[in-house]
Amino acid sequence: KQEVTQIPAALSVPEGENLVLNCSFTDSAIYNLQWFRQDPGKGLTSLLLIQSSQREQTSGRLNASLDKSSGRSTLYIAASQPGDSATYLCAPRRSNDYKLSFGAGTTVTVRA
Amino acid sequence: GAVVSQHPSRVICKSGTSVKIECRSLDFQATTMFWYRQFPKQSLMLMATSNEGSKATYEQGVEKDKFLINHASLTLSTLTVTSAHPEDSSFYICSAEGGPGELFFGEGSRLTVL
Numbered sequence: 001k002q003e004v005t006q007i008p009a010a011l012s013v014p015e016g017e018n019l020v021l022n023c024s025f026t027d028s029a030i031y032n033l034q035w036f037r038q039d040p041g042k043g044l045t046s047l048l049l050i051q052s053s054q055r056e057q058t059s060g061r062l063n064a065s066l067d068k069s070s071g072r073s074t075l076y077i078a079a080s081q082p083g084d085s086a087t088y089l090c091a092p093r094r095s096n097d098y099k100l101s102f103g104a105g106t107t108v109t110v111r112a
Numbered sequence: 113g114a115v116v117s118q119h120p121s122r123v124i125c126k127s128g129t130s131v132k133i134e135c136r137s138l139d140f141q142a143t144t145m146f147w148y149r150q151f152p153k154q155s156l157m158l159m160a161t162s163n164e165g166s167k168a169t170y171e172q173g174v175e176k177d178k179f180l181i182n183h184a185s186l187t188l189s190t191l192t193v194t195s196a197h198p199e200d201s202s203f204y205i206c207s208a209e210g211g212p213g214e215l216f217f218g219e220g221s222r223l224t225v226l
Contacts, residue, residue, distance in 0.1 A: 044205065046113055046215070046216055049211075051213065093213070104155045
């Protein structure tokens with residue numbers, strides 16, 4: 001069974017700071033890994049998809065790295081804005097059954 | 113990105129009634145969809161994998177007679193919570209693969225059973 005841990009559980013920063021969100025997973029046999037954003041009471045928005053063969057992926061102010069062998073991924077958010085306030089979920093997808101496993105998330109608050 | 117739509121977004125029902133939640137892929141076809149359940153302040157738990165034209169595959173501990181899944185077309189999967197009870201109250205979310213290896217999620221459906 002894939003266990004996913006996200007650290008920290010919560011983060012509060014002033015606007016403009018860079019954010020670092022950590023994710024670790026126990027089974028390194030993954031097909032890919034996705035980072036999602038979830039706003040309160042809403043569904044998930046896909047932010048970045050990293051294939052198992054990739055080391056990182058970038059989209060705008062977001063950058064995600066993947067170290068598959070050590071079971072780690074990190075999401076970097078540059079120059080944070082109040083609109084970045086949300087819960088961020090890491091979800092590795094297993095290569096044997098293609099199922100996503102989720103961490104509990106990191107809840108980010110960016111103060112104006 | 114690809115769009116997955118769920119309906120209804122909120123539903124309140126009386127104990128003992130059944131509720132149907134729809135999940136549609138709007139701009140792509142999905143042979144496989146996934147149904148998740150999320151409790152307050154917890155992460156998503158996979159309930160079942162919905163396969164077009166065949167029976168759904170349920171995760172361990174999920175009652176298949178309680179949570180009926182039908183995937184009758186390449187763009188629609190439905191989850192029916194039968195004989196709902198207050199403990200079935202939860203946030204239900206579906207997902208589908210809208211790009212190579214990338215899963216997209218619906219907006220979720222909040223079920224409250226009185």
